[in-house]
Amino acid sequence: MYFFDPHTHIASRTTDDLKALAKAGCVAVGEPAFWMGFDRSGAKSFYDYFRQLTEWERKRAANYGIRHYAWVGVNAKEAEDVAFAREVIALLPEFLDRPDVLGIGEIGLNKNTRNEVTTLLELIDLALKRDELMLFHTPHLEDKYAGTRMILDILRGDSRVDRNRVCIDHCEEHTIGLVLDEGYWAGITLYPTTKASAQRATDMIEQYGPERILVNSSADWGPSDPLAVPELMFVLRSRGHSSTTIRRIVYDNPLAFFNQSRNFSFTPPQ
Numbered sequence: 001m002y003f004f005d006p007h008t009h010i011a012s013r014t015t016d017d018l019k020a021l022a023k024a025g026c027v028a029v030g031e032p033a034f035w036m037g038f039d040r041s042g043a044k045s046f047y048d049y050f051r052q053l054t055e056w057e058r059k060r061a062a063n064y065g066i067r068h069y070a071w072v073g074v075n076a077k078e079a080e081d082v083a084f085a086r087e088v089i090a091l092l093p094e095f096l097d098r099p100d101v102l103g104i105g106e107i108g109l110n111k112n113t114r115n116e117v118t119t120l121l122e123l124i125d126l127a128l129k130r131d132e133l134m135l136f137h138t139p140h141l142e143d144k145y146a147g148t149r150m151i152l153d154i155l156r157g158d159s160r161v162d163r164n165r166v167c168i169d170h171c172e173e174h175t176i177g178l179v180l181d182e183g184y185w186a187g188i189t190l191y192p193t194t195k196a197s198a199q200r201a202t203d204m205i206e207q208y209g210p211e212r213i214l215v216n217s218s219a220d221w222g223p224s225d226p227l228a229v230p231e232l233m234f235v236l237r238s239r240g241h242s243s244t245t246i247r248r249i250v251y252d253n254p255l256a257f258f259n260q261s262r263n264f265s266f267t268p269p270q
């Protein structure tokens, strides 16, 4: 069965990973701009990173028959320096007009600070002015619940937001209900250490249903599994879910969400 990994960091992965993804049935990936494991020394460093995502990684994935879609933004960790973040935000429009760039992401909160919120409000404003899709990172572990609430409060306060054009990612058992109840897309990240396991993700899908759920590996430079989505497909199948349901979660849903972007084009495999 074909699938999308709607949130993964190909820039941190090898060609072996791309080959394994292709062999498992991956036909498309979404790659949000994120923290590369170190703080960048200047806005030019982000400029080159956005070029990497929109030019080079796109080509690398294409060599394995995988369509590559990018998101650009200022990640929550580097959003703390507001003046620096503004320099990076000024670079975004050029990239948002490129083919296969889906919108602004991943943006959000890390430690839920006032500075992070200031940067986030400016990113959201740019997204809404340009009618861009938005992809939100929610904080890790103990900061997740408060950070998710803060993001939902900010979005609720802006009447321009179309909730169907927003994904709140890295949802867990204590936040996914909030996100789905308010009409957003909910991302579940499958991670070997923090975040959700395939079993826990399956529990959540059984509790909430497949509608507006996106599952992803968020595979990056740390311990993570680029094949986490096919692992979930295996667990769903072993727990008795139909191929229609599985396909809906790993293929139809990401396709429907991405398809709202004006820069998205996709030819389904024959």
Ligand SMILES: [Zn+2]
Binding pocket: 007, 009, 032, 034, 106, 218
């Ligand atoms: Zn990520």
